[in-house]
Amino acid sequence: xxxxxxxxxxQKSLDHETNGEEERTLQLHLSRCPACRQLYRELxxxxxxxxxxxxxxxxxxxxxxxxxxxxxxxxxxxxxxxxVLAGAWFGSVLFLLFxxxxxxxxxxxxxxVPALARSIGKIQFAIxxxxxxxxxxxxxxxxxxxxxxxxxxxxxxxxFSKTMKKEVVxxx
Amino acid sequence: xxxxADLISGALAGEEEAYRGLLNLYKGRVFSFVYRIVRNYDxxxxxxxxxxxxxxxxxxxxxxxxxxxxxLFSIAHNLTVDFLRKKKQEYELLDERLPGGDDxxxxxxxxxxxxxxxxxxxxxxxxxxxxxxxxxxEEKSYKEIGEILNIPVTTIKTRLHRARKKLRDLVREKG
Numbered sequence: 404x405x406x407x408x409x410x411x412x413x414q415k416s417l418d419h420e421t422n423g424e425e426e427r428t429l430q431l432h433l434s435r436c437p438a439c440r441q442l443y444r445e446l447x448x449x450x451x452x453x454x455x456x457x458x459x460x461x462x463x464x465x466x467x468x469x470x471x472x473x474x475x476x477x478x479x480x481x482x483x484x485x486x487v488l489a490g491a492w493f494g495s496v497l498f499l500l501f502x503x504x505x506x507x508x509x510x511x512x513x514x515x516v517p518a519l520a521r522s523i524g525k526i527q528f529a530i531x532x533x534x535x536x537x538x539x540x541x542x543x544x545x546x547x548x549x550x551x552x553x554x555x556x557x558x559x560x561x562x563f564s565k566t567m568k569k570e571v572v573x574x575x
Numbered sequence: 576x577x578x579x580a581d582l583i584s585g586a587l588a589g590e591e592e593a594y595r596g597l598l599n600l601y602k603g604r605v606f607s608f609v610y611r612i613v614r615n616y617d618x619x620x621x622x623x624x625x626x627x628x629x630x631x632x633x634x635x636x637x638x639x640x641x642x643x644x645x646x647l648f649s650i651a652h653n654l655t656v657d658f659l660r661k662k663k664q665e666y667e668l669l670d671e672r673l674p675g676g677d678d679x680x681x682x683x684x685x686x687x688x689x690x691x692x693x694x695x696x697x698x699x700x701x702x703x704x705x706x707x708x709x710x711x712x713e714e715k716s717y718k719e720i721g722e723i724l725n726i727p728v729t730t731i732k733t734r735l736h737r738a739r740k741k742l743r744d745l746v747r748e749k750g
Contacts (some may be wrong), residue, residue, distance in 0.1 A: 414736045442743075449743045452692035455712035458603040459610050461620045466598045469627045475591050 409439050417446060491559040495552035579643060585633055601644070602627070605651050607707050612655050612701050615649040622658055624652040642719065651661060651707045652705065659701060695745035706731055 412429045416419045421429065433440045578599065585593025605626055610619035629650050637646055696704055705724060709715040717728045724731070 414739070417739065418732070418735075436710065445743045445747065446739055449692065449739060449746060450711065451743075452746070453696075453707060456607075456611075456696075456708075456712050459619075460603050461606050461623055465602060465620070468593055469598060469624060469631070470591060470594060471629055472624075472628050473594070475589075475594060504582070538686045 406436075406439060409433075409436070410442065413439070413443050413446060417450060418445075487563050488556060488560055491556040492552050495555035496548055498555075500548065580639065583634065583637070583639065583643060585629065591705065597631075601647060602740075604644075604713065605647065607712070608648065608654055609651055611696065612704055612707060613658060618658065622651065623655050625654050628703055629654070634690050638740045644713070645715070645719050648709070648713070649713075652723050655701075655705075692742065695742045698745055699738055699741065704743075706735050707738050707742070710735060729743065 407433050412421065412425055414433075416426060416429055433443055537564065579597075580747060582593045582600070586597060602623065606619060606623045609622045609626070610616065613619050613622065626647065630647050637643065656677040665713075696707065699707065700723070709720045709723065715723070717731050720731050721728045
C-alpha cells in the first residue's frame with residue numbers, strides 16, 4: 404500500500420471511522436514501516452496535546468455584568484463598598500476611643516512623615532474650626548480621632564478593593 | 576451539578592440562579608474558544624459577553640430537542656466571525672500580521688509540550704482553529720461542527736486532516 408493511502412487510513416483511524424479490515428491493514432503496515440509509524444505516533448501525540456488545552460476564564464464580575472444587562476441582578480458593588488466603608492470608619496473610631504495606646508503614640512506616628520504632618524495640620528485646622536460647633540456636645544472628643552479613623556478606613560478600603568479586583572485566569 | 580435541562584427551564588422561568596448555573600457551565604468553554612480565535616483577552620470577553628446576552632435573550636426560541644451547547648457555540652461563532660470581518664481579518668486564511676497570542680503561549684511555561692501545541696494552534700487559520708477546538712476540546716461530531724460553522728462535513732474533515740498534519744509539523748519544528 405502506498406504511503407498516501409496509509410496516510411488517509413491514519414486520518415480515518417484518528418477520526419474513529421475505520422472498519423475492522425481497514426484497521427488491521429493499517430496496523431500491519433505500521434508494524435513494517437518506520438516512517439508511517441512515526442507519522443501515526445506524532446499525530447497521536449498532537450491529538451493528546453489538543454485534548455489537554457487549558458480553559459480560560461473572563462473577569463470575575465462577568466456573570467454579574469451579563470445578568471445586569473438582562474436586568475436580572477442588582478448592582479451590589481457600591482452598596483457593599485458603602486457598608487465596608489461605614490463599618491471600617493465606625494470600627495476605627497471605637498478602637499481609638501477605647502484603645503490602650505496613648506494619644507502621644509498616635510501623634511508621633513502621624514507626624515513622623517513631614518508631608519503627612521503638613522496634610523494633617525491642614526485637616527486639623529479645618530476640623531478644629533468645625534469643632535467649635537461640636538464642643539458644646541462633645542467635650543471629651545479628640546478631633547484627631549476622625550483623621551486617624553479615616554486613615555484606617557482608606558487602608559481597609561484599599562485592601563477591600565484588592566479582594567474585589569477582577570481576578571483573571573490566564574489574562575492577556 | 577444541576578441538569579442542563581433544569582437550568583434552561585429555570586432560566587426561562589426567570590430564576591437568577593439558573594442563569595448563573597448556565598454561565599458556570601459554559602462561560603469558560605465559550606471564552607476559551609473565542610480567545611483562541613481572536614487572540615485578545617478584552618475582545619474575547621466582549622464577544623463572550625455578547626454571546627451570552629444574545630443567548631439568554633433568545634432562550635425562549637431555543638428548541639429543547641437540540642443541543643444547547645451547539646446552539647450557544649453557533650452564536651459565539653457568528654459573533655466571532657463578525658468581529659474578525661469588522662477588523663478586516665481573514666477568516667479562512669492565516670493573517671500573519673496579527674498581533675497577540677504570546678500570552679496564550681506564556682501560560683504554558685510549566686508545560687513545554689502544551690505550550691508548543693498552543694503556539695502551533697495560533698498559526699492555523701481561524702476557521703481551522705475553530706474546527707480543531709470543536710473537535711478536540713468540545714468533542715463535537717462533524718455534523719455538529721457543520722451546524723455551528725454552516726459548512727459541509729466533507730470540508731470539515733478535509734480541513735481537520737490538514738490541520739492535524741500542520742500542527743504536527745509545527746510542533747516538530749519547535750521540538
